[in-house]
Each structure stands twice: as C-alpha cells, then as structure tokens.
Amino acid sequence: MDFHYIEDIVKLEGERTTIKGWLQNKSSKGKIQFLWIRDGTGIIQGVMVKGEVSDEVFELYDQLTQESSLEVTGIVRKDQRAPGGYELNLSDVKIVQIAQDYPITPKSHGSTFLFDHRHLYLRSKRPRAVLKVRDELIWAIRSYFYKNNFVLIDTPILTGAVGETTTTLFETEYLNEGTAYLAQTGQLYLEAAIASFGKVFCFGPTFRAEKSKTRRHLTEFWMVEAEEAFYDNEENMDLQEDLVVYFVDWILEKCQKELKELERDISALEKVQKPFPRISYDEAVEKLQKAGSDIQWGSDFGGTDETILTKMFERPVFVYDYPKVCRAFYMKPHPEREGVVLCADLLAPEGYGEIIGGSQRNDDYESLKKRIEEENLPKDAYRWYLDLRKYGSVPHSGFGLGVERTVVWICGLSHIRESIPFPRTIYRLYP
RNA sequence: UGGGGUGUAGCAGAGAGGCAAUGCAUCCGGUCGUUAACCGGGAGAUCGGAGGUUCGAAUCCUCCCGCCCCAGCCA
Numbered sequence: 001m002d003f004h005y006i007e008d009i010v011k012l013e014g015e016r017t018t019i020k021g022w023l024q025n026k027s028s029k030g031k032i033q034f035l036w037i038r039d040g041t042g043i044i045q046g047v048m049v050k051g052e053v054s055d056e057v058f059e060l061y062d063q064l065t066q067e068s069s070l071e072v073t074g075i076v077r078k079d080q081r082a083p084g085g086y087e088l089n090l091s092d093v094k095i096v097q098i099a100q101d102y103p104i105t106p107k108s109h110g111s112t113f114l115f116d117h118r119h120l121y122l123r124s125k126r127p128r129a130v131l132k133v134r135d136e137l138i139w140a141i142r143s144y145f146y147k148n149n150f151v152l153i154d155t156p157i158l159t160g161a162v163g164e165t166t167t168t169l170f171e172t173e174y175l176n177e178g179t180a181y182l183a184q185t186g187q188l189y190l191e192a193a194i195a196s197f198g199k200v201f202c203f204g205p206t207f208r209a210e211k212s213k214t215r216r217h218l219t220e221f222w223m224v225e226a227e228e229a230f231y232d233n234e235e236n237m238d239l240q241e242d243l244v245v246y247f248v249d250w251i252l253e254k255c256q257k258e259l260k261e262l263e264r265d266i267s268a269l270e271k272v273q274k275p276f277p278r279i280s281y282d283e284a285v286e287k288l289q290k291a292g293s294d295i296q297w298g299s300d301f302g303g304t305d306e307t308i309l310t311k312m313f314e315r316p317v318f319v320y321d322y323p324k325v326c327r328a329f330y331m332k333p334h335p336e337r338e339g340v341v342l343c344a345d346l347l348a349p350e351g352y353g354e355i356i357g358g359s360q361r362n363d364d365y366e367s368l369k370k371r372i373e374e375e376n377l378p379k380d381a382y383r384w385y386l387d388l389r390k391y392g393s394v395p396h397s398g399f400g401l402g403v404e405r406t407v408v409w410i411c412g413l414s415h416i417r418e419s420i421p422f423p424r425t426i427y428r429l430y431p
Numbered sequence: 432u433g434g435g436g437u438g439u440a441g442c443a444g445a446g447a448g449g450c451a452a453u454g455c456a457u458c459c460g461g462u463c464g465u466u467a468a469c470c471g472g473g474a475g476a477u478c479g480g481a482g483g484u485u486c487g488a489a490u491c492c493u494c495c496c497g498c499c500c501c502a503g504c505c506a
Binding site for chain 2: 032185216401
C-alpha cells in the first residue's frame with residue numbers, strides 16, 4: 001500500500017508518510033494552517049507553515065471544505081500541542097474530491113436534522129463512538145457463546161404464522177404460499193435445534209410492526225437468543241448473568257476511549273459483577289407499590305415502573321416468576337403456583353430497564369397444546385413446534401437479549417435510535 | 432391509538448399585535464500553534480400550509496401537514 005493508517009502513526013515518527021481520508025475541519029492562523037484528517041482509524045492534525053511548503057500547496061487550503069476527501073503527505077512529528085501527541089508536517093496535499101456545503105457543521109443540531117442526515121451523521125464523533133461499542137458488544141457476545149460451546153443456528157427471517165403471541169407483524173406476499181411474516185423471534189426454531197446441539201444461539205434482526213413511539217422501540221432491531229437443553233430457570237439466569245458480566249468486562253477493556261467520548265460514568269459499569277440480585281415478581285410489585293406506583297398484581301411493568309425499580313439497584317436485577325397472563329404461551333407453568341410461569345427478565349440498572357427476557361419452556365405436550373388453543377393461535381402453524389414435545393422432550397430454557405437496548409445502557413444513551421446505524425422507527429424508513 | 436408540545440435563513444435560535452435580533456456555516460479581508468480559534472466586513476427569511484380577525488399578524492382564532500416528547504405494546 002502507498003499509504004498508512006492514522007492508528008499506526010506512533011510507529012512512523014520521523015518518517016515521511018501518506019494518509020488518505022476526509023477533512024474533518026480546518027483552521028488558518030494566517031501563516032500557519034491546520035487540517036484535521038480522519039481516516040476511519042483515527043484523526044490526525046496536519047500542519048502547513050508558509051515558506052516550509054510550496055506556495056502551490058499552501059494555497060490549496062483555501063479550496064478545502066469540511067468533509068472533502070484528500071491524500072496528504074508529510075513527516076510524522078511528535079508535538080505536545082497536537083491532539084493525540086502526533087502531527088503531520090505536510091509537504092503535499094492531493095484533493096480527491098471537494099465536498100460542497102456539507103450540512104452537518106461543527107455546531108449544535110436537532111435530532112430530526114441529524115437523523116434525516118444519518119448517512120452523513122455516521123461520520124461524527126458521537127455516532128462513531130456508539131457504533132464502535134455496538135461492534136465490540138457483538139464480538140463479545142459471539143465470543144462468549146463460542147467459548148461456551150454454543151452452536152450458531154441461523155433462524156429464518158421469513159416465517160409462517162408462528163411467533164410469540166399476536167403482536168403485530170410485518171406482512172409480505174410469499175410467492176404462491178400466501179402471506180409470510182417477518183420474524184419477531186428465532187426462539188421456536190432454536191428449540192428445535194437443541195435436540196441436535198444441546199446449546200444453541202441465533203443472532204439476527206427481528207421485526208415488530210407495533211406503532212410504538214417511545215425512546216425504547218424500533219420496528220427493526222437485533223436480538224441474540226440462546227436456548228439450552230436441560231437448563232432450568234435458575235440455571236438460565238446463571239448463564240445470563242455470566243454473559244452480561246463477560247461483555248461488560250470486554251467493553252470496559254476495549255472501549256475506554258469511546259465511553260469517555262460519550263461521557264459515560266464508567267464506575268457504574270464497573271459495578272456490574274456477580275451475583276445479580278434476584279427478586280420475584282411478587283416482591284417487585286410490593287417494592288413498586290411502596291415507592292408510590294399504582295401497579296396491581298397481574299399486570300406487566302410499565303416503562304416508569306422499570307425505571308423506579310432499577311434505580312433501587314446498582315447491578316442488573318432479575319425479576320422472576322411473572323403471572324401467566326402477561327407472559328407468552330410457551331413458558332412453563334410454575335409447579336406449585338397456579339397462574340405463575342417460570343421466567344425471568346433482566347433489568348439494567350440506573351433506570352435503563354429490560355434488556356433480557358427469558359424463561360423455562362413448557363416441555364409438556366398436552367399442557368402446551370392447551371395453551372396454544374387458549375391463545376387462539378393457528379394450530380397448524382404450531383404443529384411442528386408441538387412435535388418437539390413428542391420426540392424426546394426435555395426440560396429446557398432460553399432467553400433473548402436486545403442488542404440496541406444493551407447498547408443504550410452501556411453507552412448511557414437517552415434514545416434507542418442512536419444505538420443502530422440506520423434506525424427504523426414508526427416514522428422513519430430513510431435513509 | 433390517546434395526552435402534551437413544537438414548526439422563524441443551510442443549521443441553531445430570539446421576537447408573544449407596529450422596521451424579523453444573534454451565533455455557526457457560506458463569501459471577502461486580517462492574524463505564526465489551533466483544539467467547536469479569533470478580529471473586521473458582506474450576502475442570505477414571502478416566519479410549515481390554507482383560511483379568518485385587525486388600520487396593521489411570525490405573534491390572536493380555525494382547519495390541515497410535519498416533527499418531538501410521554502403513555503400503551505415490547506427487546
């Protein structure tokens with residue numbers, strides 16, 4: 001290659017090198033001019049002093065605009081005054097393309113404007129930091145499952161009428177087979193795969209056509225789901241706890257720079273250590289009522305309830321054993337309590353709320369069949385799922401973790417749209 | 432789908448019946464070390480749209496449109 005990356009600049013001190021990238025900003029002091037160049041791996045300051053470069057190159061400065069693409073050549077110099085400690089003493093500047101009126105200026109903008117220009121906004125510092133954390137989070141999760149002998153099972157995105165309940169699904173014509181739905185979970189397919197591999201996971205986009213207009217919802221989001229044969233609800237929680245501690249450690253190790261850029265309180269993340277508190281749904285309701293919530297036993301927590309509850313803890317907290325009425329049909333009934341199912345949600349602390357939903361699955365043919373009938377689900381579509389309870393059914397559990405909500409928590413964001421490169425929300429399909 | 436709010440120059444943002452501030456971006460000039468630089472000057476707005484009240488409307492009223500926030504649903 002005839003150029004170097006900014007991340008390698010330290011090794012090149014004293015050498016002449018070429019950097020290719022984009023002009024983040026520039027500044028002129030008359031006889032000395034600065035260019036800040038970004039190449040994807042970092043940012044470096046280029047310096048041109050009148051008399052030390054040819055007049056021809058020095059005057060190119062006037063043509064350069066924010067986000068113009070360029071190739072610059074110069075000698076790498078250590079200098080206290082440079083951001084990052086190193087700068088490039090320029091001898092040559094080649095313009096690749098001049099950007100015309102880049103819309104995102106280095107001043108404040110509203111969120112509507114920024115997300116209308118998401119294709120350009122991706123270049124800004126804050127989105128870069130968030131998306132880097134997202135990337136590391138995904139690597140961490142995959143690494144965890146790989147190390148723990150989970151097998152990746154890619155579940156279908158186009159599905160028939162199977163899913164969790166009757167939440168609104170995106171529909172599309174499917175050749176001669178009628179209507180297909182975009183997947184809202186891969187779980188049922190993972191349950192099929194455990195009899196083959198024991199421990200499996202899937203990682204993909206999921207879709208919900210709910211017209212939610214909150215800071216916690218996207219219509220397209222990424223979910224990692226795991227399913228484990230012979231795990232009960234307790235063991236399922238142990239696994240989730242282990243996974244969360246693993247990826248938080250990973251991010252703390254690899255993303256210091258990004259978390260600092262986002263002004264995240266790192267000490268709050270450092271408190272994410274085992275064991276996580278585990279409270280029953282009954283206890284949670286009691287705590288909430290004492291805190292002034294008007295929640296009644298039998299209903300699910302609202303966003304406000306989750307916020308109140310998680311602010312009571314410094315670590316993520318499990319809430320287990322919810323009423324059957326507010327959970328999905330496939331969860332295993334509690335052996336000793338009528339109307340309660342074996343499940344647990346993991347709520348992130350500091351008010352962030354639910355990031356994982358998990359449960360022990362109903363492994364009994366008759367009782368599951370009855371639940372499917374009770375929920376008025378299309379029986380034919382679930383025939384194969386019921387089959388799994390006929391041929392070597394075993395106790396098993398699993399969970400789903402929302403990638404974006406986890407990114408929101410780790411980065412300390414206030415809106416989920418920042419946690420994904422191109423958010424799809426109720427009113428946004430572009431860019 | 433409800434409840435609340437908002438819309439003024441490319442962007443951000445004052446003005447709340449009487450000549451539409453200001454900052455950034457842009458254009459011109461200046462400045463030998465900047466970190467969202469600074470100093471001086473110029474240009475840029477039929478105030479979201481359509482009606483109405485008024486001598487006079489960005490400002491008050493009605494309807495429409497866009498967006499934001501909150502709730503529900505959930506990851």
